[in-house]
Amino acid sequence: MVEIARYLRTLDIKDLINLNIGEPDFDTPAHVREAAINAINEGRTHYTPSEGIPKLREAIAQKLHRENNLDYSADQVTVVSGSQEGISVIAQTLFGPGDEVINGSPHYPSYVFNASMRGARTVFVPLRKEEGYQMTAEDIERAVTPRTKAIVIISPNNPTGGMQSLEELRSIAEVAQKHDLLVISDEIYERIVYEGHEHHSIGSIPGMMERTITANGFSKSYSMTGWRIGYFAAPKEINDKLQAVHRATAICPPSVAQYAALAALNGPQECVEEMSREFGIRRKLVLKMLREIPNVTVGEPAGAFYAFPDFSFYCGEDDEEFARELIREAHVVLLPGSSFGELGRGHLRLSFASSLAKLEEGLKRIQAYLEKRRSKLGLFP
Numbered sequence: 001m002v003e004i005a006r007y008l009r010t011l012d013i014k015d016l017i018n019l020n021i022g023e024p025d026f027d028t029p030a031h032v033r034e035a036a037i038n039a040i041n042e043g044r045t046h047y048t049p050s051e052g053i054p055k056l057r058e059a060i061a062q063k064l065h066r067e068n069n070l071d072y073s074a075d076q077v078t079v080v081s082g083s084q085e086g087i088s089v090i091a092q093t094l095f096g097p098g099d100e101v102i103n104g105s106p107h108y109p110s111y112v113f114n115a116s117m118r119g120a121r122t123v124f125v126p127l128r129k130e131e132g133y134q135m136t137a138e139d140i141e142r143a144v145t146p147r148t149k150a151i152v153i154i155s156p157n158n159p160t161g162g163m164q165s166l167e168e169l170r171s172i173a174e175v176a177q178k179h180d181l182l183v184i185s186d187e188i189y190e191r192i193v194y195e196g197h198e199h200h201s202i203g204s205i206p207g208m209m210e211r212t213i214t215a216n217g218f219s220k221s222y223s224m225t226g227w228r229i230g231y232f233a234a235p236k237e238i239n240d241k242l243q244a245v246h247r248a249t250a251i252c253p254p255s256v257a258q259y260a261a262l263a264a265l266n267g268p269q270e271c272v273e274e275m276s277r278e279f280g281i282r283r284k285l286v287l288k289m290l291r292e293i294p295n296v297t298v299g300e301p302a303g304a305f306y307a308f309p310d311f312s313f314y315c316g317e318d319d320e321e322f323a324r325e326l327i328r329e330a331h332v333v334l335l336p337g338s339s340f341g342e343l344g345r346g347h348l349r350l351s352f353a354s355s356l357a358k359l360e361e362g363l364k365r366i367q368a369y370l371e372k373r374r375s376k377l378g379l380f381p
């Protein structure tokens with residue numbers, strides 16, 4: 001990711017189409033923005049309690065109960081400066097040298113990076129297209145060693161768009177209980193879910209609340225990436241430890257943004273559904289156009305706003321160079337799959353958090369460029 005950003009700085013391409021960005025392109029809903037303006041005008045611009053304002057923690061606890069069947073009380077909820085801070089706090093608090101953490105791969109790199117900063121090792125289990133990019137209990141059980149501390153589950157997933165079924169979560173819960181493991185459940189994409197799929201929180205499975213840290217945030221559901229508000233909920237004893245590290249890291253989450261987040265949770269939810277519907281329309285177009293490219297295969301994302309097509313016919317192992325080639329030749333930016341780990345090699349991540357027009361134009365350019373490349377090589381599929 002960093003390499004692509006660096007590469008882009010060396011070029012001067014005017015009509016570049018960026019399909020690499022992992023954030024919704026919608027404006028933050030108007031009532032949320034208004035709540036922030038009111039908070040500023042009311043002078044709510046000072047430090048807040050470190051763990052977040054009581055009203056927001058209460059609203060989050062209620063949301064987790066209502067939507068996720070999770071019975072955390074407000075004092076088990078900590079509001080953080082984006083769920084990314086939460087990931088860092090969780091790793092700093094819970095992991096140490098020699099610990100092992102099980103993570104699906106291709107993977108969102110932040111968990112791995114934060115674990116490694118604590119001297120902990122990430123053990124990867126494969127997310128396979130044929131299994132809808134789910135982590136399986138069988139793979140996890142095979143990866144468990146006496147050093148295993150936790151399992152990280154990201155569902156819906158970045159970069160694969162995969163989602164864990166309730167059945168698979170139940171089997172994973174059994175493994176976690178059998179080996180006395182913590183589970184970190186990242187549910188940040190939970191509101192962006194496509195037809196035929198349903199989001200489930202592993203913490204709601206009997207016996208799992210006491211070993212699960214549920215992490216979430218406002219960035220993706222409410223198009224609030226720049227406001228930097230996330231949260232986690234955990235058993236009281238763990239949450240108290242996490243809060244101490246959070247306090248030392250951030251003092252408190254941004255005050256004004258907490259009032260905006262409160263309005264997001266308590267206000268009308270149609271905006272969330274509308275955005276999700278729009279992602280669904282884009283997803284259809286993206287899948288259709290990717291499948292028109294000969295020798296490209298792509299799994300159907302069940303949630304989030306990423307497609308993870310396999311371009312290995314065109315790039316072999318070198319997806320980094322292929323991503324640069326598409327920038328130079330087609331003026332379209334996608335991320336190399338290997339930036340999400342070795343198991344992503346040969347793939348590209350396409351974010352459909354861009355307008356339909358941009359997606360259509362970007363994919364047309366990729367189609368045209370690859371057609372030219374195939375005919376030059378005498379490759380006719």
Ligand code: PLP
Nearest residue numbers: 022082083084108158217219230
């Ligand atoms: N978790 C996952 C799986 C993500 O993809 C991201 C951002 O892309 C985050 C957490 C961090 O989100 P934020 O810090 O904006 O809440």
